[in-house]
Amino acid sequence: MAHGPKKHLKCVAAPKHWMLDKLTGDEVKKICMQRFIKIDDKVRTDITYPTGFMDVISIDKTAENFRLIYDTKGHFALHCITPEEAKYKLCKREAPGSLDGVHVKDANGNSFASQLSNIFVKGNKPWISLPHGKGIHLTIAEERDKRLAAKQSSG
Template identity: 30%
Template sequence: MVKNHMKRINAPKSWEVLRKNYKFITRPNPGRDLSLSISLNTVLKELLSKTRSTKESKYLIKHQGVLVNWKRCYDEKFPVGFLDVVSFPSLKEHYRLLIDEKNNLFMLKISEEEAKLKLSKIMDKKQLSKDHVQLNCTDGRNFKLKSNDPLLGQASTNDSLLYSLPDQKVKQVLKLEKGSLVYLYKGKHTGILVFAEDFKQNNVVFKIDQEVFETKKAYAFALGKEKPVITITNTTGKKAKHST
């Protein structure tokens, strides 16, 4: 049985919140990876400092409107997940949830144009019928494509899909391959941008300052080739570059 409450001291380490000033924190509704998602109430109160209490968060959500991935949200417990976009139409402000090198979730302010783009990582494919195939993504999103769709031939497990919001039309498949720029969002090297140098079974090989490392393909998010298709900040100032 899923608990309806959560003590701050037991909150995931990726939540950059005060642990000892209050006893409890809003637990997000089930459905997303708890270490890579956070409740809308906590986003408003502690990541963006838009409100000072849950009561204020509820008022803001109900009367002024808060959009998550360009859909109106009415529940303060709604889970805002990794790479999701939170928008405030009345303020004309948009933010994307990212993770930094200290394994902390944070909100990055972005433009309205970029807020209409979203990325999802392909987890697997499923044949629905003779004419349709479904792409299942790690964030719970699914895309139903016709079997003769050219995008389907390009897409493989662990690749990324770039699509527009709110119509959810796939614009591009970003391949996880040699030379790809990837964003590591889990594991020991969380929050950094690297170039995929090689692959060993289910691992991605990359270099940091000429030192070779490996991580699971499942921890690597393809973002393009030379530069990322969305804005990603690097908190320690390290820049992703090809090894020499």
């Protein structure tokens, strides 16, 4: 039994002025390539550029500024801000920088690099007794050669 004419219009026959959900990034690419989008006051044309917590997103053509913050549910949300507020960044992550390195030579004469925070020196000799081999870790090949040399000298 028919229930009357169907009122659904297929997407193919939809007028051009309808705002349909687009799955492509063509609009995003066009806007970014026109250099309208600034992230932290730098023009970004990469559509996959990552934005993070407290980043300022500015659109010069519309004179809008947004700050990327967390909402109450812990999701990222855009918060409208004034141009004066967009001039500074509230949160900035800084890397600790390069670590100071030290080159150390062990009792066998092998030299290796380590961080300065891992090393401390008091005097010219160890204050505790060192285990067999003076605390030096030998590779498997070095252990084998040492065993063979001991076996040949004793036998």
